[in-house]
Amino acid sequence: MALLEKFRRVDEARQALARTGTDPFRVTFERVxxxxxxxxxxxxxxxxxTNNYLGLTFDxxxxxxxxxxxxxxxxxxxxxxxANGSFNGHLLLExxxxxxxxxxxxxxxxxxxxxxxxMISVLTGPGDVILIDTDCxxxxxxxxxxxxxxxxxxxxxxxxxxxKRLKRLGERRVNTLIIAESVYSMLGDLAPLAEIVALKRKHxxxxxxxxxxxxxxxxxRGRGLSEEVGVEDEVDFIVGTFSKSLxxxxxxxxxxxDEMELTRYASRPYIFSASPCPSVIASTRAxxxxxxxxPELRAQLWSSAxxxxxxxxxxxxxxxxxxxxxxxxxFDRTEEVIAFWNGLFERGVYVNMILPPAAPNxxxxxxxxxxxxxxxxxxxxxxxxxxxxxxxxxSSPAADx
Amino acid sequence: xxxxxxxxxxxxxxxxxxxQDGQIxxxxxxxxxxxxxxxxxxxxxxxxxxxxFDISIPLNIVANVQTIRDFARQIGQFVKQQ
Numbered sequence: 001m002a003l004l005e006k007f008r009r010v011d012e013a014r015q016a017l018a019r020t021g022t023d024p025f026r027v028t029f030e031r032v033x034x035x036x037x038x039x040x041x042x043x044x045x046x047x048x049x050t051n052n053y054l055g056l057t058f059d060x061x062x063x064x065x066x067x068x069x070x071x072x073x074x075x076x077x078x079x080x081x082x083a084n085g086s087f088n089g090h091l092l093l094e095x096x097x098x099x100x101x102x103x104x105x106x107x108x109x110x111x112x113x114x115x116x117x118x119m120i121s122v123l124t125g126p127g128d129v130i131l132i133d134t135d136c137x138x139x140x141x142x143x144x145x146x147x148x149x150x151x152x153x154x155x156x157x158x159x160x161x162x163x164k165r166l167k168r169l170g171e172r173r174v175n176t177l178i179i180a181e182s183v184y185s186m187l188g189d190l191a192p193l194a195e196i197v198a199l200k201r202k203h204x205x206x207x208x209x210x211x212x213x214x215x216x217x218x219x220x221r222g223r224g225l226s227e228e229v230g231v232e233d234e235v236d237f238i239v240g241t242f243s244k245s246l247x248x249x250x251x252x253x254x255x256x257x258d259e260m261e262l263t264r265y266a267s268r269p270y271i272f273s274a275s276p277c278p279s280v281i282a283s284t285r286a287x288x289x290x291x292x293x294x295p296e297l298r299a300q301l302w303s304s305a306x307x308x309x310x311x312x313x314x315x316x317x318x319x320x321x322x323x324x325x326x327x328x329x330x331f332d333r334t335e336e337v338i339a340f341w342n343g344l345f346e347r348g349v350y351v352n353m354i355l356p357p358a359a360p361n362x363x364x365x366x367x368x369x370x371x372x373x374x375x376x377x378x379x380x381x382x383x384x385x386x387x388x389x390x391x392x393x394x395s396s397p398a399a400d401x
Numbered sequence: 402x403x404x405x406x407x408x409x410x411x412x413x414x415x416x417x418x419x420x421q422d423g424q425i426x427x428x429x430x431x432x433x434x435x436x437x438x439x440x441x442x443x444x445x446x447x448x449x450x451x452x453x454f455d456i457s458i459p460l461n462i463v464a465n466v467q468t469i470r471d472f473a474r475q476i477g478q479f480v481k482q483q
Contacts, residue, residue, distance in 0.1 A: 134448070150459040155448065165457045168483045357441040 020335075021342035024353040034058055035247075035373040040350070048368045048382050049352035053325050054216050054297045055373025056247035056290060062283040069282035077275045082264070089281035096288055097252055101223055101238065105260035108252045108281075110273040112212055112241030113139040115251025117146060118269035119208060119239055120179070124149035129169055129176040131162065131205075133191070135184050135360045140210065146268075149177075156184075156360065159195040166203040176205040182225030183213035186359045186367065188326030193225050197234040208237040216245025216291045217325060222298055242280065246287040250276045297372045301325055304379050305370040311383040315390060327368040328359075329386075336393065337364040343389030349382050404480070408454075408473045415449060416469065428470035450476065456483045 017023055029038040035055035036047050056062050073087060081090060090108060098106040109115040120143030124130055128149040132140055135156040144151040155161040166173055178200055180191045193209070200207045211224035219227030224240070226232045236257060242250035253260070264270055276284075290297070302325070309323035320328035331337040334355055341353040344366070352367040359365050368382065413426045419436045420426055432438050438446070443463065450472075451458050456479040466472050 134444075144460070151461055152457045152459050153444075153448070168457050357439070361445075362441060 017338065020338045022345055024338075024341050024345075027345075027350065032057075036371055036375075036378055038350070043348065045345075045348050045350045046374075046378050046381055047350050048370070048374070049350050050371065051213075051244040051369050052247060052371050052373070053245045053301055053369065054247070054287075054291065055371045056245070056287045058373075059247070059287070059290060061290065062247060062286040065286040066279035066283040069278040073278035075279070076277045079274055080271060081275045082271045084275070086275070087278060087281065089278055089285070090275060093281050093285050093288075094252075096285060098254055100221075100288060100292065101254045102232070103238075103254040104256045104258070106252055106254045107260065107264060107267075107270065108250060108276060109270055110251070110276050111249060112239075112243055112251035113142075114269040114273055115239050115241065115253055116140050116210065117143040118267040119237060119253045119263070120144060120177075121146035121269065122263045122267035123206075123208070123237070124177055127172075127175060129172055130179060131165060131176060132179045133157065133181065133184075135186065136179060136181060137185055137210065137212070140179055140181075157189065157192055159192055159199060162196065163199050166199060166205060169203075173203040173205050176203070177208055178205050179208045179210070181210040181212070183211075183217070183324060183326065184360075185213055185326065186354060186363075186365065187320035187328045188213075188324035189321045190225060190324070193229045193231060197229075197231040201234060206236045207234065208239060209235045210239045212239070212241040212244060213326060215240045217298065217301065220295075222291050222295065242276075242284045242287075245291060246284050248280045248284045248287065250280055250284060301370060301372040304372070304374050304376075307376075308368065308370055308379050308383060311379075312386060315383075315387055317386070317390070325370045327370065328354075329366040329368070331364045331366075334364045337366060339393045340389055341366060343393055344385050347385040347388060349385040405473060405477055408476050408480075409469065411453060412450070412469055412473055412476075415446065415453065426469060428468065428473070430469050431467050432469070432472070433467070454480055456480055 027040060029040055031039040033039065035052045035057050038045055038047055077084065077087060094106040094108050098104060109118050116139035124147045126148040130144055130149050130151045132144065132151065132153055133156055134153045152165055154165050169176055178196065180196055182191055182193065197207065209226060214224035216222045218225050221227060226235045226238065237253055237255045239253045240251065242248040305325040306323045309319065309327050312327065312329060313319055318330040337353060344351055354365045354367055356362045356364060416426060416436065419438060432443065447458055454476055458479055462475050466475060
């Protein structure tokens with residue numbers, strides 16, 4: 001097979017998708033009017049697929065902090081921290097994140113994807129074992145490909161299966177890193193974290209928890225599921241992102257293990273990536289302060305999320321297993337989900353379309369992400385658009401998951 | 402019948418639904434080329450096979466498994482180890 005031959009199938013799939021209407025993977029926002037509205041093809045759209053949970057991308061404090069940082073430190077860092085040195089803001093953000101989580105150490109990465117790559121590849125090596133939930137994000141799978149450790153999957157949220165696999169490892173359990181997510185990004189379902197932590201303790205393994213979709217959403221202080229469940233002390237490494245609740249781009253890991261600080265010297269994704277630019281660092285620091293000081297944003301988010309979930313459930317859509325700011329609407333057939341996405345798009349509502357193999361068990365789904373910034377009227381419009389499309393697109397709802 | 406042959410029989414049983422009409426499975430049948438399994442199906446199959454043999458199979462070995470024979474040999478090793 002010639003080198004580029006493999007792209008032929010991709011091109012065929014892309015063209016087939018484009019023939020059904022707008023290509024969902026090439027939507028371009030000509031202007032972004034607010035955290036929940038943008039202009040596409042000259043038309044205003046409600047954004048319900050952004051992960052912008054707390055709606056902080058246009059917060060005046062965040063915007064001003066970013067603008068000030070650009071004026072004072074320039075537009076970019078132009079290199080990695082190992083080679084070019086750190087900016088003051090990098091160190092301050094790491095200290096503030098560590099303090100926010102009540103942890104000793106924090107390392108900031110340039111994206112959330114790189115945070116998983118950087119941590120998994122540096123923590124594990126030959127002779128070690130990684131146990132990952134089958135539904136983990138691609139960044140976790142890709143991180144696993146960067147290490148010589150053995151990578152074993154356990155069934156999604158199945159603590160019995162995890163226990164069985166830990167037992168099989170025998171003495172190697174102490175060299176094992178369990179990886180799970182707190183809120184799974186496709187269906188919005190939560191990990192059985194208390195049980196996972198109990199197994200980790202029982203077998204003497206380590207636990208890395210990706211809290212990307214729970215930072216700012218769960219816990220009394222917004223620290224995530226581990227805070228909500230009361231097991232923070234038992235989670236060895238918490239990975240998170242700036243690109244959701246914190247309204248920017250970047251990632252981090254916090255830990256109490258002193259070795260965390262040493263990972264900087266060995267983590268290739270950290271060493272060889274250009275560091276986050278000053279505006280990102282500044283707006284993230286501002287967003288973290290807001291997340292801390294305005295818990296009402298969280299309450300508003302959950303109220304809107306439960307409201308939309310309830311509306312869609314009442315319309316008899318097949319939804320992810322529990323209400324959360326990620327609302328997955330499942331379909332049996334790919335053609336159906338494409339038609340539905342186009343119907344919503346025509347009605348001025350933008351959501352994410354997820355096709356196999358991106359979603360678990362070969363599912364096709366639409367993913368809505370609710371934001372604190374959605375007004376009650378916008379939530380109403382999103383629900384009405386779903387109802388209107390449902391009336392016009394023949395559907396065969398998928399079985400509940 | 403030896404353990405390898407038992408493993409083969411179980412693999413044939415698990416893989417039969419993926420065979421084309423009239424296709425006969427053999428040790429040299431290739432999983433991706435002959436059975437048209439994509440990466441997602443291979444991952445689902447792995448879970449089923451792990452369950453059936455009560456073993457954990459590291460993802461790392463997937464790249465080295467082309468044929469049913471390769472698969473049976475790998476499974477044999479993990480059964481012995483675990």
